[in-house]
Amino acid sequence: xxxxxxxxxxxxxxxxxVDTNSNYLALQLPLVGIDLRWISxxxxxxxxxxxxxxxxxxxxxxxxxxxxxxxxxxxxxREAIAAVLGETPxxxxxxxxGLRAFFLRFGRTMSPHNIKxxxxxxxxxxxxxxxxxxxxxxVEKGMSTIVAIPGPPGEMQRMWEIEVAPRLQKKIFxxxxxxxxxxxxxxxxxxTDELIASMYLLKNxxxxxxxxxxxxxxxxxxxxxxxxxxxxxxxxxxxxxRDILGDSVWGSDSETLETVTGELLARLGLKLATMESVTxxxxxxxxxxxxxxxxxxxxxxxxxxxxxxxxxxxxxxLIEKHGAVSHETAQAMADVARCRFNADIGLATTGxxxxxxxxxxxxxxxxxxxSDHRGTRSVEAHYPPRRPxxxxxxxxxxxxxxxxxxxxxxxxxxxxxGLSSA
Amino acid sequence: xxxxxxxxxxxxxxxxxVDTNSNYLALQLPLVGIDLRWISxxxxxxxxxxxxxxxxxxxxxxxxxxxxxxxxxxxxxREAIAAVLGETPxxxxxxxxGLRAFFLRFGRTMSPHNIKxxxxxxxxxxxxxxxxxxxxxxVEKGMSTIVAIPGPPGEMQRMWEIEVAPRLQKKIFxxxxxxxxxxxxxxxxxxTDELIASMYLLKNxxxxxxxxxxxxxxxxxxxxxxxxxxxxxxxxxxxxxRDILGDSVWGSDSETLETVTGELLARLGLKLATMESVTxxxxxxxxxxxxxxxxxxxxxxxxxxxxxxxxxxxxxxLIEKHGAVSHETAQAMADVARCRFNADIGLATTGxxxxxxxxxxxxxxxxxxxSDHRGTRSVEAHYPPRRPxxxxxxxxxxxxxxxxxxxxxxxxxxxxxGLSSA
Numbered sequence: 001x002x003x004x005x006x007x008x009x010x011x012x013x014x015x016x017x018v019d020t021n022s023n024y025l026a027l028q029l030p031l032v033g034i035d036l037r038w039i040s041x042x043x044x045x046x047x048x049x050x051x052x053x054x055x056x057x058x059x060x061x062x063x064x065x066x067x068x069x070x071x072x073x074x075x076x077x078r079e080a081i082a083a084v085l086g087e088t089p090x091x092x093x094x095x096x097x098g099l100r101a102f103f104l105r106f107g108r109t110m111s112p113h114n115i116k117x118x119x120x121x122x123x124x125x126x127x128x129x130x131x132x133x134x135x136x137x138x139v140e141k142g143m144s145t146i147v148a149i150p151g152p153p154g155e156m157q158r159m160w161e162i163e164v165a166p167r168l169q170k171k172i173f174x175x176x177x178x179x180x181x182x183x184x185x186x187x188x189x190x191x192t193d194e195l196i197a198s199m200y201l202l203k204n205x206x207x208x209x210x211x212x213x214x215x216x217x218x219x220x221x222x223x224x225x226x227x228x229x230x231x232x233x234x235x236x237x238x239x240x241x242r243d244i245l246g247d248s249v250w251g252s253d254s255e256t257l258e259t260v261t262g263e264l265l266a267r268l269g270l271k272l273a274t275m276e277s278v279t280x281x282x283x284x285x286x287x288x289x290x291x292x293x294x295x296x297x298x299x300x301x302x303x304x305x306x307x308x309x310x311x312x313x314x315x316x317x318l319i320e321k322h323g324a325v326s327h328e329t330a331q332a333m334a335d336v337a338r339c340r341f342n343a344d345i346g347l348a349t350t351g352x353x354x355x356x357x358x359x360x361x362x363x364x365x366x367x368x369x370x371s372d373h374r375g376t377r378s379v380e381a382h383y384p385p386r387r388p389x390x391x392x393x394x395x396x397x398x399x400x401x402x403x404x405x406x407x408x409x410x411x412x413x414x415x416x417x418g419l420s421s422a
Numbered sequence: 423x424x425x426x427x428x429x430x431x432x433x434x435x436x437x438x439x440v441d442t443n444s445n446y447l448a449l450q451l452p453l454v455g456i457d458l459r460w461i462s463x464x465x466x467x468x469x470x471x472x473x474x475x476x477x478x479x480x481x482x483x484x485x486x487x488x489x490x491x492x493x494x495x496x497x498x499x500r501e502a503i504a505a506v507l508g509e510t511p512x513x514x515x516x517x518x519x520g521l522r523a524f525f526l527r528f529g530r531t532m533s534p535h536n537i538k539x540x541x542x543x544x545x546x547x548x549x550x551x552x553x554x555x556x557x558x559x560x561v562e563k564g565m566s567t568i569v570a571i572p573g574p575p576g577e578m579q580r581m582w583e584i585e586v587a588p589r590l591q592k593k594i595f596x597x598x599x600x601x602x603x604x605x606x607x608x609x610x611x612x613x614t615d616e617l618i619a620s621m622y623l624l625k626n627x628x629x630x631x632x633x634x635x636x637x638x639x640x641x642x643x644x645x646x647x648x649x650x651x652x653x654x655x656x657x658x659x660x661x662x663x664r665d666i667l668g669d670s671v672w673g674s675d676s677e678t679l680e681t682v683t684g685e686l687l688a689r690l691g692l693k694l695a696t697m698e699s700v701t702x703x704x705x706x707x708x709x710x711x712x713x714x715x716x717x718x719x720x721x722x723x724x725x726x727x728x729x730x731x732x733x734x735x736x737x738x739x740l741i742e743k744h745g746a747v748s749h750e751t752a753q754a755m756a757d758v759a760r761c762r763f764n765a766d767i768g769l770a771t772t773g774x775x776x777x778x779x780x781x782x783x784x785x786x787x788x789x790x791x792x793s794d795h796r797g798t799r800s801v802e803a804h805y806p807p808r809r810p811x812x813x814x815x816x817x818x819x820x821x822x823x824x825x826x827x828x829x830x831x832x833x834x835x836x837x838x839x840g841l842s843s844a
Contacts (some may be wrong), residue, residue, distance in 0.1 A: 013458045014601065015448030016641070019441065022463075026437030036435045037470070041444070041461035044630075055477075071612050072631055073622070100752055106786075111612030131808065152633070154808070179720025208438075274703075274724075280710025281696075281703035291777050299730035302696075302706045302722035304715070308763055311721075321515055322827045333758065341730055355713050360423055386715055 001105070001172050003034035004060035006052055008068035008077050009151060011045040021066045021156055031179060033172040034062055034163050044068060049080035057084065057144045061169070067151030069134035071113040076146050077138065078119060085141055087121035094127055095119075095135060102133055113129045127163045131155045145171070177223045178230040182241055183255065185215035186248045187275045192216050195244055214257060214396050215250075250403055253407075256397035258286050259295075264406040265296035265345075272402070273341035274300035275333040277309070277324065278366055280352035283395045298341035303333070312336055323359045325350050330367035331376045338371045345405065346371040346397055351381075353390045363387075367395045370401050372409065423594050425456035426482035428474055430490035431573060432465040432497050443488045443578055452601065454587055455594040456484055466490065471502035479506065479566045484590065489573030491556035493535040499560065499570050500541060507563055509543035517541075517557060524555055551586045553693055555578045558585070567593070600644050600652045604663055605677065607637035607822045608670040614638050617666055629657045636679060636818050637672075672825055673703035680712050681822035686828040687767075694824070695763035696722035697755040699746065700773035700788055705817045720763035723753070732756055745781045747772050752789035753798045755777070760793045768793040769824055771816050777807045785809075788816045792823050794831065 005025055011017045022039050029036045037060065042052045049068070056063045068077030082089045095118035103110040117134050120126060127136030127147075132155045137148040147164055149156050184192060189211045196218065199207050205222035220237050224230040242249050251260045265272055274284050284300035287293055303309040306324050310316040314332045323327040330350045338346030347370050354363025365387035369378035381403065383393040427447055433439045437796040444461050451458045459482065464474045476828045478485045478837070490499030498669030504511050517540035525532040539556050542548060548568075550560030559570040569586055571578050606614060611633045618640065621629050627644035642659050664671050673682045687694055696706050706722035709715055725731040728746050732738040736754045744750040752772045769792050776785025785807035791800035801823065805815040 007461075010630060011641075013448055013461065013639075014452070015445050015450075016603075016632075018445045023437050023440045026435055028437075031438070037465065039429075039435065039461075039463035041463075043459065052460075070633070074630060108610060108807060111610070111616060113612045113615060131806070132807050154811070203833035210438075276703075278705070280715075280719075281698075281706030281708075281722055281724070284703030285701070285707050285813070286703075288724075288726065288775075288812075289810065291775075293702075294726050297702075297726050299726045299733075300703060300724035302710075302724070303704070304706075304710065304719050304721045311763070341733070353710075354715075388711065391707070392709075 001061045001136060002033050002059065003029050003036045003062045003064065004056045005036065006040045006056060006063060007039065007041040008044065008049065008065060010074070012041050013043045021151065021153060024153070024157060025064055025066070025160070028160060028165065030169040031177055033177070034168070044074040044076055046076050046079060046083070049076055050083050053080050053084040061143065061145065061148045062318065063144065065146065065148045066156055069117065069136070069148060069150045071111065071117055071133065078116070081137065081148065082121045083148055085121065085123060085139070087123060089119040089121050091115060092120045092126065093120050098269050099133060127159055128188040129155055129159055132159055138167070177221060178227070178234060180220045180234045180255050182218045182238065182249050182253045183215055184218065184245055184248045185250055185396060187216065189216055192245070196241060199237065199241060202237065205233050207418065213392060247404065249402060257396060257403065258290050260291055261399050261402045261406060262287070262290040262296065264403065266292070268406060268409060270344040270406070270409070271298050271342070272296055272345050272347065273298045273343035275312070275337035275346065275348040276300060276302050277304065277333070277349060278353050279349045279391050279394050280304060282391050283347065283349060283398055286399070298343045301337060301340065309333065312340060323361070325352055325359055325361050325365060325367065327367055327369070327378045327380065330369035330378045331371070334369035334371035334376055342378040344372060345402070347402055349394050349398055351390065351394060353387045355387065356387045364390055366390065368394065368398045368401060370405055372405060423456050423483045424481065425451050425458045425484045425486065426478045427458065427461045428478060428485060429461065429463040430471065430486040430487060431468065432496070434463050435465050436588040437589055443573065443575060446575070446579060446583070447486055447488070450587065454590040456590070466496040466498060468498050468501060468505070471498055472505050475502050475506040476742045481499060483565065483567065485566065485568045487568065487570045488578055491539065491558070491570060491572045493533065493539055493555065499537065501545065503559065503561060503568055503570065504543045507545060507561070510543060511543050513537060514542045514548065521555060521740060536550040549581060551577055552582055553580055560589070563712045600656060602642045602656045602660065603643065603675050604640045604660065604671050605637055605673045606640065606667055607672055607818060609638065611638055614667070618663060621659065624659065627655050635814060669826065672822060679818060679825065680708050683821050683824045683828060684709070684715055684718065686825065687712070690828060690831060692718065692828070692831070693720050693763070694718055694767050694769065695720045695759040695765035697759035697768065697770040698722060698724050699726060699732070700756070700775050701771045701813050701816050702726065704744040704813050705769065705771060705820055708817050708821070720765045722764065723759060731755065734762060745783070747774055747781055747787060747789065747791055748781050749800045749802065752791035752800045754795070756791035756793035756798055765823070765826065766794060768822055771820055773812065773816060776807045777809065786812055788812065790816065790820045790823060792827050794827060796839070
């Protein structure tokens with residue numbers, strides 16, 4: 001099946017927005033058997049859109065369009081599809097009701113501009129969008145299938161995963177192709193690549209390595225006539241990779257370090273508290289991104305000055321002697337977090353976010369400490385000295401350490417990674 | 423001048439690489455007077471490339487191609503341009519010498535595969551590339567100009583800045599096109615759209631409206647024979663928009679709410695502290711994304727349980743009476759933040775992040791409070807009940823309120839927004 005992506009939006013042509021949707025879809029399309037041949041980016045002009053859709057229909061079996069489904073005058077994807085197929089949009093009463101209900105739910109008044117979001121053409125079915133006002137369009141006519149999805153990534157990805165991908169998979173007969181991603185932290189891309197070199201020879205599952213914001217991702221893609229066969233191939237490749245990489249593998253697929261550590265905390269019945277300097281709240285914010293985190297996260301302190309560190313119980317003399325950016329201060333902060341919040345585990349970060357040095361210490365230098373009933377430990381790390389990277393990497397690193405400590409605290413036999421298919 | 427970008431590379435269609443080159447160029451092209459109309463992404467196939475170049479020549483004045491200039495068999499940009507123009511590539515001796523010298527300099531042996539990087543067609547001139555083995559091609563034929571640049575971003579950006587942009591600027595005599603973006607918060611896209619409807623009639627500057635994570639963005643694009651004329655058109659349109667939208671306009675262009683509030687805090691010499699429940703640290707983290715924020719941010723408390731709220735001084739009786747999610751608790755939290763950290767301003771959030779209700783209150787309900795020497799105020803807000811959206815919107819909203827209070831605290835006459843060009 002030949003596929004094509006049409007990214008709609010003048011903001012893409014002006015460079016105001018990076019087109020991450022196309023990248024997301026490019027990664028997803030092979031999984032439903034679509035061979036992506038073209039990506040076309042086009043502005044919010046009806047003529048331009050009509051030209052692009054017209055060409056796409058001539059050369060592609062499946063066309064995925066993102067964007068241009070909003071309520072305003074420059075949202076023209078619906079109009080372009082209608083024009084190319086020679087059909088006329090009309091208001092669908094059920095969609096209009098849904099839209100009214102959406103506005104009611106949030107106590108807002110619906111503008112007359114929104115009405116066009118409730119229109120369909122005869123060849124189109126609506127695709128539900130609980131996250132926004134724009135339903136998608138699923139259009140089948142002649143040999144072509146056009147799927148129009150809203151542009152905001154949150155709405156787009158949900159609609160793809162829940163509504164569009166399963167339907168395409170059903171539509172496109174073919175081999176089962178299943179992916180699994182293992183996520184690692186602690187080694188660089190080149191080092192990991194060398195360690196797993198032998199695995200590249202397998203071909204099926206095919207292995208790819210990617211440097212991502214939360215570490216190194218290893219992606220396995222298995223292909224087989226039956227789903228169970230593909231899964232077994234993935235399972236055995238996963239076992240081999242985990243043998244090679246050991247504890248640096250912290251999760252798989254949709255797992256994040258915050259969900260992995262959250263599950264361990266909940267299972268062990270342990271409470272966490274944080275005290276942050278260099279990460280400025282990002283550590284606590286990441287922990288609380290997980291629904292249900294109020295069950296194990298007690299709270300946190302953010303001490304962005306030395307005074308505020310001692311305010312909460314880090315000895316002023318200790319800071320003076322060793323500096324605010326030191327093993328000693330990090331450990332004292334972890335202890336303070338644990339005691340202040342009556343938590344089982346205290347996790348702390350201190351360091352230099354940059355761009356300027358602090359206490360003569362360079363941007364990118366970070367200390368992370370963790371405290372539990374057995375004592376307090378800390379590590380020193382050096383990250384690339386860009387402020388957002390320092391914050392992000394320190395949080396990932398802190399959660400990775402938290403995971404290690406939680407695995408140590410698991411009762412005998414508990415420290416067993418399950419296969420992700422389990 | 424109508425412009426088009428052609429991004430070459432199968433890796434883009436496989437989603438292995440995000441196409442940052444197109445975004446970079448999209449931001450650069452308006453500055454040299456090119457109106458970007460299309461971005462086409464195409465794989466490493468000669469037929470596909472020929473089709474895309476053929477169409478581009480038919481509709482665009484300036485075509486910028488990135489990628490496909492490497493030495494291997496699947497680097498086919500040169501071959502495609504030659505085929506479309508009906509010309510034959512031949513080895514250019516000067517380029518070949520340069521290539522040999524490049525390899526010598528790095529002590530490497532040149533592969534016979536590299537020879538094709540030293541070819542030209544009669545209509546093409548080479549563009550020097552000190553960073554790699556692939557020179558660019560500058561091709562003029564008939565009405566079209568094709569500029570082929572290597573794909574690696576470091577090589578691409580240098581070649582664009584030093585070699586291509588000045589040459590295009592010289593070539594393209596004509597109109598100046600300048601953009602400005604105003605950023606608003608507090609009204610929906612459709613409502614804002616209705617208010618500013620009269621501004622759409624202007625045509626020049628052209629007005630676009632976009633829903634963004636930090637609110638509504640209004641983009642003005644002015645075109646004129648002289649730069650000063652374009653700027654004056656933007657200035658007068660900005661005045662009209664600000665008249666219509668009032669205080670809901672909080673910034674422009676690259677400004678963010680955290681930089682805007684940070685600058686106000688620094689200018690007024692005021693210190694900020696936070697106490698967060700529903701935002702779980704994201705508010706403090708956003709504030710500390712700004713370099714230099716340690717100059718005005720004292721620190722923060724994250725109280726993710728009712729116990730930890732009273733631990734820091736929010737009266738337990740008050741929480742019991744009004745609930746943790748209430749005006750009263752939010753105000754008490756803002757006061758605690760201000761007092762605990764000896765700050766001038768305390769900013770607090772409490773609410774239900776979801777997915778489950780709390781105290782019988784629905785996900786998405788949030789109270790934000792702000793405390794200064796004059797007293798304490800709070801607002802109630804209802805956001806779409808998706809956890810990440812609730813956190814994000816509460817932070818934007820809190821910073822928006824902080825900005826309003828800081829403007830009130832400015833000495834007489836200080837509360838004047840300057841035009842962004844100032």
